Amino acid sequence: MTETPAAQLSAAQTSVKTAATRYAFLGPFGTFTELALRQFLQAEGVTITSNQPEEIEAATGLKLLPCRDVGQALKMVREGEADRAVIPLENSVEGGVNASLDALVHGEPLQIVGETAIPIDFCLVVREGIKPEQVRRVGTHPHAWAQCRNWIEDHFPGTTHVPATSTAAAANLLTEDRYPGFEAALCNAVAAQTPGLVTLADGIADNPNAVTRFVLVSRPGRTPAPTGADKTTVQVRLPDNEAGALLNMLEQFSARGVNLSRIESRPGGGRLGTYEFSVDIEGHIAERRVQAALTGLHRTCPQVRFVGSYPRFDAKPNTVETGTEDSAFEAATAWVESLLTQD
Numbered sequence: 001m002t003e004t005p006a007a008q009l010s011a012a013q014t015s016v017k018t019a020a021t022r023y024a025f026l027g028p029f030g031t032f033t034e035l036a037l038r039q040f041l042q043a044e045g046v047t048i049t050s051n052q053p054e055e056i057e058a059a060t061g062l063k064l065l066p067c068r069d070v071g072q073a074l075k076m077v078r079e080g081e082a083d084r085a086v087i088p089l090e091n092s093v094e095g096g097v098n099a100s101l102d103a104l105v106h107g108e109p110l111q112i113v114g115e116t117a118i119p120i121d122f123c124l125v126v127r128e129g130i131k132p133e134q135v136r137r138v139g140t141h142p143h144a145w146a147q148c149r150n151w152i153e154d155h156f157p158g159t160t161h162v163p164a165t166s167t168a169a170a171a172n173l174l175t176e177d178r179y180p181g182f183e184a185a186l187c188n189a190v191a192a193q194t195p196g197l198v199t200l201a202d203g204i205a206d207n208p209n210a211v212t213r214f215v216l217v218s219r220p221g222r223t224p225a226p227t228g229a230d231k232t233t234v235q236v237r238l239p240d241n242e243a244g245a246l247l248n249m250l251e252q253f254s255a256r257g258v259n260l261s262r263i264e265s266r267p268g269g270g271r272l273g274t275y276e277f278s279v280d281i282e283g284h285i286a287e288r289r290v291q292a293a294l295t296g297l298h299r300t301c302p303q304v305r306f307v308g309s310y311p312r313f314d315a316k317p318n319t320v321e322t323g324t325e326d327s328a329f330e331a332a333t334a335w336v337e338s339l340l341t342q343d
């Protein structure tokens with residue numbers, strides 16, 4: 001493949017549908033989240049061929065803004081310092097990224113406008129000169145540790161985890177003069193290339209099929225158009241101490257043939273026993289069956305937050321059961337109206 005000249009990149013950038021130019025992400029450069037951001041931009045027709053923020057901005061007009069954590073990335077969007085944020089949301093092995101699920105729905109409303117997924121495996125790196133037998137502690141993001149802990153126990157028995165804000169942050173700390181509290185880091189193959197680091201092992205993953213899902217987040221605005229292969233994310237608070245409250249919530253979906261692709265319970269506040277559910281459903285808010293499910297939730301649950309409708313990363317068309325198509329809802333509404341207007 002030939003390299004895209006800067007002029008072409010600029011042309012591509014002006015065609016970015018969202019006209020977003022400032023992208024906050026879980027940094028520093030070299031995280032899996034940065035790879036996801038590049039994947040989002042690629043889908044918009046923008047290829048980034050550099051690792052240097054100034055070169056990227058000169059070639060594409062885009063500002064890539066690495067953030068210390070997910071909360072900071074979302075704060076930049078909430079406060080208008082960034083147009084978009086990219087954050088990890090879910091891992092096929094570990095489940096939801098709680099920090100992301102919570103930061104997304106607590107505070108000023110935000111909207112998911114896209115998703116992507118990356119197969120994940122890891123490299124174990126050390127600072128030049130460190131021998132494998134010196135490795136006692138491994139620094140990395142908690143989700144990375146969770147995906148490699150069996151491998152580490154098999155190959156470095158007794159080694160313990162030191163949490164870091166991201167995989168790339170852990171790798172970078174190894175290159176600093178000060179001892180970071182660990183001898184090795186688990187990071188991706190890009191961060192493993194950091195000068196001064198040596199890779200002890202690569203392709204590490206307890207589950208070789210592990211995939212992490214990342215979302216592109218903006219301030220509330222126009223919802224991406226339906227594609228027929230869409231997801232909708234909502235956060236639902238259930239009434240306290242009400243028998244059947246969860247069943248009622250699920251019935252709102254099942255009665256309209258709306259399939260769930262993820263459901264997670266999150267503590268709803270200070271008190272034990274109060275829950276919110278973060279739910280992904282197959283379908284777009286422009287579809288009548290999804291609207292009917294959401295109106296049902298709105299009538300029966302104390303709080304429903306719409307977090308966005310956006311195209312599925314795998315473009316797998318949503319199944320629409322017979323009787324739940326838009327045309328079926330329209331025919332049913334027309335029938336009721338005809339009853340009301342008859343003489």
Ligand SMILES: O=C(O)C(=O)Cc1ccccc1
Binds near residue numbers: 033120144165166212
């Ligand atoms: O730390 C990173 O590189 C991230 O982007 C977060 C993360 C960590 C582990 C798996 C997937 C994403």
